Amino acid sequence: MLKQFFILCSGSDVSILQHCSNGEQNKYAGIGATVFFTAVMAFIAGSYALYTVFDNLLTAIFFGLVWGLLIFNLDRFIVSTIKKRSRKRDELIQASPRIILAVIIAIVISKPLELKIFEKEINHVLLEQKNDMSLSNQAQIAQQYTPNITKLENNITHLENQIATKEAKVNALYATYISEAEGTSGTMKLGKGPVYKEKREKHDAALAELQQLKTDNNAKIAEAETQITALKAAYEAHVSSTQPIINGFDGLMARVNALDQLPWLPSFFIFLLFLAIETSPIFAKLLSPKGEYDFKLEDAETAVKTWVEQKVNERKLLLNTDMALNNRIYDDIAKEDDLYAYKRKKARELMQLQADAFFKHQKKAL
Template sequence: MLQRFFIFCSGADTRILETCSNGERTKYAGIGATVFFTAVMAFIASGYALYTVFDNVWTAVFFGLIWGLLIFNLDRYIVSTIKKRDNIKKEILQATPRIILAAIIAVVISKPLEMKIFEKEIDQVILEEKNAMTLANKEQLALQYTPKIEQLNQEIAALKGEIAAKEAETNALYDTYISEAEGTAGTGLLGKGPVYREKREKHDAYLAELQQLKQANGEKIAAIEAEMAALDAEYAQVVANSQPIIDGFDGLMARINAMGKLPWFPSFFIFLLFLAIETAPIIAKLLAPKGEYDYKLEEEESVVATWVTQKVKQRNQVLATDLAINDKVYADIKSEEELYNYKKQKAEELLRLQADKFHEVQVKGL
């Protein structure tokens, strides 16, 4: 039962193989098993690749099964269409396009499995890329907010500078009236005289203005700081909204690019392994000697070709004979006087009827 299934997978004619030896059936069962297990590997590889795309097991299994059946059908067709000939060069030339197609299929099959084999290394590369993208994203988004925040910081610095300047002036006036009271500056008289009171009043006026300025600028600074806090919150929200996009940077193309950054040597040998598996049925059929099945298949093909050639030649001869007979018959008819007179009479009657009909139409139009 299993041998019959693998023979079916090989694409061989089971009717002919039943008349062949056990060794011949075993050979084609081996070729069919290679075709079958290549399709199984294609199903597993495509299923994993599609799982990384859809992130759904059943969807990946469904489309992976379709892909596996497609690969199975292609391999079975490729193997079944390679015919053993007596000329090895013709066989190789016949198999070359199929080997190229097999190499393409091997690439498609091997890449998803390579991603699974090197999954941990690929995850590390993707993590580094995500971190770099996160930093770059924050820097790019910060460029939208930095000019405004710098402007607000400059406004705060200017307001604080006004307060500092006013404090410096007030402190200078304080030192002036204290020195006047102590007699170390100004009039040089010890005590609180008129000059002292004048300078003290001026200092008190500046001190009141300083208090008002601190209150007004403090309110402005608080408003500006609130605006800066709102900008910081908005920036944090934008970063948080864009982060899921970076976190989701784990698709098929991202993993393929990440795998390309790994050393090529192990990946190359995995590809060679799958290339050997995919081309194994073709190579096996090319290397195998011409067997009993090949001779019987060639005999049946030659019988069909001969029969078709005979039928085509017979139909051509029948057509040529029929044309020759028709030419002779019509040539004999052409020389008969009675037939000529009869056709002439009928033509005259037809012309008379046409003339009468034309005359009636013309009369009705008057």
């Protein structure tokens, strides 16, 4: 049962092969088994590749099955269309486009399996790329908020400097009127005289201005700090909203690019393995001598070809004979006087009818 299934997978003519030797049947069963298991590997590879795209197991299995059947049909077609020829050169020319197609299929099948085999290494490369992308994303987003934050911080610094300058001025006025009262400077007279009162008034006026300045500037500073807090919150929200996009950067194309950054030799050997599997049925047929099945198949095909050519030639001869007979018959009829007189009479009648119709038409036009 299994042998018959693999023979069916090889694309050979079962009705011819069942009358061949066991060795011939085993050869084509081996070819069919290679075709079948290549399709199985294609199904696995296609399902994994599509799972990285859709993130849905059932969808990936369905489309992977379609992909596996497509590869199975292509491989079966490639193997079944290779015929044994009398010269190896003709066989090689015949197989060349099929070998190219097999190479393409091997590349398509091997790539998803390479992604699965080197999954841990690819995840490490993707992690480094995601970290770099996160830092770059944060820097780009910061460019949208940093100028405004810096401007507000500079404004706060300016307001604080105004308060500090005013405080220094008030402190200086305080020291002046105190030293005047103590007689250590100014008029050098001890006591609270007119000069002391004048300096005290200046200090009190500056102190009132300082209190008003603190009230106004502190309100402005509080407002600026509120704006800075809002901008920082907006920055964090923007980073948080864009981070899932970076975290999801592990699709099929990203993994293929990450695989390209790994050493190429292991991937190349995996590709060679699948190339050998994919092309082995073709080379098996090319290298094997012309067997019993090939002779019987050629006999069946040439029999049909000869029969078709015979039928075509018979139809050509029949057509040529019929044309020759028709020419002779019509030549003989053309020489009969009765036929000539009858056709002359009918031609005369036809011309009379045409003349009458033309006369009636012209009469109506007048």
